Structures are given as C-alpha cells and as structure tokens.
Amino acid sequence: MMLDRIMERHRETLILLRRNRKIKAGASILAVILAIAVIGPYTTEYGPLEYTGAIGEPPSSRHPLGTNTFGYDLYSQVVYGLRSSILIGLLGGILATAIGVLIGFISGYFGGIIDELLMMLTNIFLVIPTLALLIIIAAYIEHRGILIESVIIGLTSWPWTARAVRANTLSLRNREFVYLARMSGMPTRSIILREIAPNMLSYIIMVFILQFGGAILYAVSLDFIGLGPTKGISLGVILQQAVLWNAVQLGMWWWAIPPGLLIALLLTSLYVINTGLDEVLNPRLRRQG
C-alpha cells in the first residue's frame, strides 16, 4: 500500500504529530465526542422522538438532560442528534473534498482549455447564492433525510477546495523535481502517482478536516432556518426547536445548552487539530518550497 510506505518514510513527522500539544488536545476531545456519538444511543431506553410522559422536566436521574415541552428525553435527542450531525459532516465533507480535489487536480495538472472550463464551472458555483438554491431544492424535495442534506452540502461547498487544490497542484507541477523526473524518463502516470500525489496527502487531510467542520456548521444553520431533515433529529434541529419554543425564556436551559456546547466543542476540536497539523507540516513544506 502506498499509504504504508508514506507512513514508513514519515516516521519522523509522525512522532512530531504525536508530540504536538494542539493535536493531542484536539484529538482527545474529538475522540470523546465520537465515542458519545457511537455508544450514546445504546445507553438510553428512549427513542429521540418518543413521548416519555415527563414534560419540561429539569435533569434528573431518570432523564440526565431533562425533557422538553413535547415530553422527549433530551439525552436521547442529543446522542442521536450528535450521531447524525457527525454523519452529515462526514458525508458532506468527503463529498466536497472528493469533488474539489478531483476538479482542482485535473485543472492544475493539465492546464489549458480543460483548466479554463473547470475554473469557469468552479466560479459559477462560487457565485451562485447557495441559500437561494437550497430553498428551491428544499421546496421540491418534501421529505428530506440526512443523506439528502449532506449531498446538498457536499455539492455546494467544494469550489474553494477546487481552487486551493488547483493552486497547490500548479506549484507542485512546476517544482524542479517534477521536471527532473520527466528528464529521467519517468512515465506521466508514475510522475502523478509517485511524485506529485503523495506530496498533496497532508494538504488534502487538512482540507478534509476543514470541510468536515464546515459541513457540520452548514447543517446546523440549515436546520436552524428550517431547511434541515424533515424526519429524524440532529443537533441543529434540537437547537431550532429550543429557540422556536422559547426554551431559554422558559428557563429550560437543558434544552439548548448541551447541544450548543457539543457543536462548539466539536468545531473547536477540529479547528485545534488543524492548527496543530499546520504547525507540524508546514515548516517542512515551506523550507522545501
């Protein structure tokens, strides 16, 4: 596997990555949140949209995060909601990264008319008012699940990645070691796969983390303005309902604070991890650039 070989060659970098404080802190928080998302739903007897009989109750041993106006158990809502929010983030993030990397790489490597056409497409996607587009899509699709939501997010957030990856490819392509590979008679395919692509790996990982966090935030804002999933639950949907039903004004802090806090923690941990990665990976890139 190519990845193994890269890992092998990057032992020094891996040690630095493991030693970086920001990465350590961010990854620990992220691990805890992921664990809650995976295990959480197995630790509750209520479904997220199941009437429990207790209405608007503060946290208790029976309902660790209380219940809301509709009698739903908030602990269940939060753990299920976290799970789908992360799922949306992953799917949307993977989709946006994949499209962006593909378009950006082809554009940057092959240049010419292909580049011009792809960048025109990218610029069109950049200036289309996404929200207006989403409202139209939402109006056509009546029953939206989290899958549709993440596809919509993925299809609208790739353009900046495409542009960044294009710039990255362009600069790598014109590095002297690529010229030397050509003069050493290496076939184009192995120049792309063995000389250029591995150099982009760390960059793509960082782009993905940003897209992952971006998709989560994007989904929360969609949920918040009522364009989220029509069935099912997510952290954004919990927050939307809390605001809609005046949870804070009614003193039901347990309805709004836990989901809000989780979103904030999740995004912060991703941001901190990315800053750490940047610290470890970039001085090397800069020195060699």
Next chain:
Amino acid sequence: MVAQALLEVRNLVKVFKSGMMGREIVAVDRVSFNIEEGEILSLLGESGSGKTTIARMILRLLKPTSGDILYKGRNIWKLKGRELIEYYRQVQGVFQDPYSSFNPIHKVDRPLLQALKNLQGIEGSEALKIIRETLRKVGLNPDEVLGKYPHQLSGGQLQRVSIARALLVNPKLLVVDEPVSMLDASTRIDVLNIFADLRDNEGVSILMIGHDISLSYYISDRIIILYKGSIMEEGETDAVLGSPLHPYTKMLIESIPRIEEKWGRKSRIRLDVDQKPTAMSGCKFLDRCPHAFNMCTRKPNLIRKDNRKIACWLYKNNYNQDIA
C-alpha cells in the same frame, strides 16, 4: 561550410500569458545560437532576462511559442517514445535550486535509480555500482548520501547529487542553470571544476547559465550576453569580455573592479537589476544606453562583426562610428 552544430537554436520565442487579462510577457525574443561539441558556452544575463526559460525549452520541458531547437539536426519537439528517451540519454540538465530539485518524500537514491532504469535499462546491483562511481566523480562519498532524505543533506551535497544524476547516463550535452548560485562561495569553484573536467576529459558540451561575469570568464569557451530576452553580443570569452563592443557588455564589465583577477571576492558581481521584458520594437537597451541615436528605435539584428556577433546599430555597416 562548418560541420553541423550539436545543438542549434533558431529564432526561439517564448511568450507567457499572465493573468486573466492575457497580458503578454515576451521572455525570449528571437534567440538563435549554436552549441558546438566539447565546448562550454555561457549564457549570461541579469535576472529575468529569460535564461531559465531558454534552458527549459532546450530540455524539452517547456514548449516554445515559435522557433526551432535542433539536436544533431533533428527538431526535438518531433521526438516521441524511444527517441525522446534517447534524447534524454544524451541531453541532461541541472537546475539552480538543489532543494527543490529533490522530492521531499523520497530518498535521494530514487531519482538516480529512476534515471538509470528508464533511460538505460540498468537496475539492481549494476545500477548501484554506477551510482556509487558517479557520486565519487562529483566529489561525494556515496555512503554519506545514499539512503538519505533531501532534508538530511546540505545544499552543496544535494547539488552534487543532482549533477551526478545528470551524469549517470553519460550525456553529450549538459544544460546547467546557475548551478552554483545557491551554494557557499567556498564550494562554488569545486562544483564549477566538475564541469570543466567533464569538458576536458570526456568532451561533454555544456550550456552554462549564469549571471556572474567572473564565473563565466573562469569557465567558458564562448559567451552569450542576453538582455531582456535578446542576444546583445556573442563570441569567444576572451574577445567578448576582454574587448567588449556592445555598450551593454561594456557597462557590465566596467561595473567589475578588476577582471584580471580571475577569482576573488571583489571581482564577483551580481547583476541585481531585475529586468522587465518588453515587447517594444526598438533596441531593448535603448533606455539605458549612453550611445543611443535615432537608428536605435528599430530593433538591431544580430550581425557578424570581426570575431563575434553583435546586435547594435553602432556596428551596422555605414552607421559604424567610434564610441571609444
């Protein structure tokens, strides 16, 4: 009729389009010259004068806008497949920046092994034997560099590995783009001597690009003075640098304190004025030339004059006049 030159550059032009507005930069403007067998030809010019662009076109890494490059009489852009491999077996290059000449994720062995494998079909222990020999030839201890990553070696070591890579296939022509400009002053002369030895012992032709007059004076047989993408003066090194004719060449040489002192800190001069290539129709040197007159608003051709070629209206037939 003289024998065919090893490499012939004919009316080479490279225009870069930059930005969305399609602004055009004429980096190389109708350049013609030959490289003969077994000579070191220096291409000398300030930064931005188009030297690297010319090198990349000769190395077939960049397509010219127009003009031809003939290697042994054959147009290099018509070469395909095996012929292209054969071209790179005979023509190799070394670049200015040793750090970006190596892929940070691979050991430095890789480009060496690749060159031998793809160009010569040599692999395994035989390849290793040739690699070790060649590394010694460029003054390296193979055990100190093989198996290392680029960031574990110094700039001087990397540049020598890069030279070794080019030499592995015993090329007939080497194009070296400012090979010592990023090295310490102390190692420059050693690296330059590698090239002098190659010419003297193996008859390799070398196109040596530089912006340092005294380095070119030290090493080259012939010299070409480039200014804003056009050749100003061309001839034997002693003639061009010893008795320059072109006002630009004179200006360059006057800015050196003592050229007789072949090597020394004082006699080295960097040409630091960054040129902006222009597409104007007259002589490119017009705005800086102390001898400019009305003819100079038209572009002078490169003409033969005594023992050299020169592009200056002062030396054109009846317009000749004394400028001493």
